[in-house]
Amino acid sequence: MQTDPIVYRSDVCTADAEAVRRIVAASGCFSASEIDIAVELVDERLGKGLRSGYHFVFAQRAEAVVGYTCFGPIPCTESGFDLYWIAVDLGMQGSGVSRELLRRSETQMRELGATQIYIDTSSRGHYDRARGFYTSCGYRIAAEFPDFYGPDDAKVVYVKTLATLIPPP
Numbered sequence: 001m002q003t004d005p006i007v008y009r010s011d012v013c014t015a016d017a018e019a020v021r022r023i024v025a026a027s028g029c030f031s032a033s034e035i036d037i038a039v040e041l042v043d044e045r046l047g048k049g050l051r052s053g054y055h056f057v058f059a060q061r062a063e064a065v066v067g068y069t070c071f072g073p074i075p076c077t078e079s080g081f082d083l084y085w086i087a088v089d090l091g092m093q094g095s096g097v098s099r100e101l102l103r104r105s106e107t108q109m110r111e112l113g114a115t116q117i118y119i120d121t122s123s124r125g126h127y128d129r130a131r132g133f134y135t136s137c138g139y140r141i142a143a144e145f146p147d148f149y150g151p152d153d154a155k156v157v158y159v160k161t162l163a164t165l166i167p168p169p
């Protein structure tokens with residue numbers, strides 16, 4: 001049996017909104033309003049193009065999207081970027097697709113001038129795998145905000161420094 005190769009792309013098409021909804025909902029990690037926000041970012045990008053500030057990498061096998069990232073520059077910072085979303089189909093987790101999606105996203109952010117990449121996540125057990133993944137991809141915890149999302153649900157901010165900022169003379 002031949003398996004179709006995974007293809008990565010950064011262009012965004014209308015069908016991606018529903019693909020994002022399907023992948024994010026199937027993960028079981030996100031609330032209905034978080035799922036809506038994930039889809040809204042695709043819609044923003046479709047409506048405004050790169051002016052939206054939302055960049056994407058999609059992993060696709062044959063016609064099906066199997067994972068994606070969304071990232072962009074953080075307003076009012078010189079060169080900080082946020083990774084807003086990373087999610088991969090349950091059947092493709094542990095396959096290396098997530099690592100490759102993140103690697104390609106980092107390359108694009110670097111090309112766009114990023115010096116630091118930030119990722120916000122939650123301390124809840126649902127996100128153990130995500131936190132392990134970020135650590136194994138070279139991110140470190142920069143800050144924790146206890147009870148940020150709710151009781152015993154801290155916000156955990158990861159960072160990867162791509163280049164050291166040089167202070168002005």
Ligand SMILES: CC(C)(COP(=O)(O)OP(=O)(O)OC[C@H]1O[C@@H](n2cnc3c(N)ncnc32)[C@H](O)[C@@H]1OP(=O)(O)O)[C@@H](O)C(=O)NCCC(=O)NCCS
Nearest residue numbers: 027029086087088093094095098121128129130132133136
């Ligand atoms: C987060 C996510 C993208 C990670 O992708 P993944 O394919 O599951 O990650 P992998 O299985 O390739 O794991 C990568 C690394 O993470 C680490 N890891 C995985 N599960 C872990 C766990 N439970 N505890 C600690 N580390 C873990 C391992 O060190 C692994 O490294 P290795 O490849 O050297 O063994 C994926 O699980 C996902 O889509 N989750 C649902 C959506 C989500 O939570 N997104 C993040 C929101 S903040």
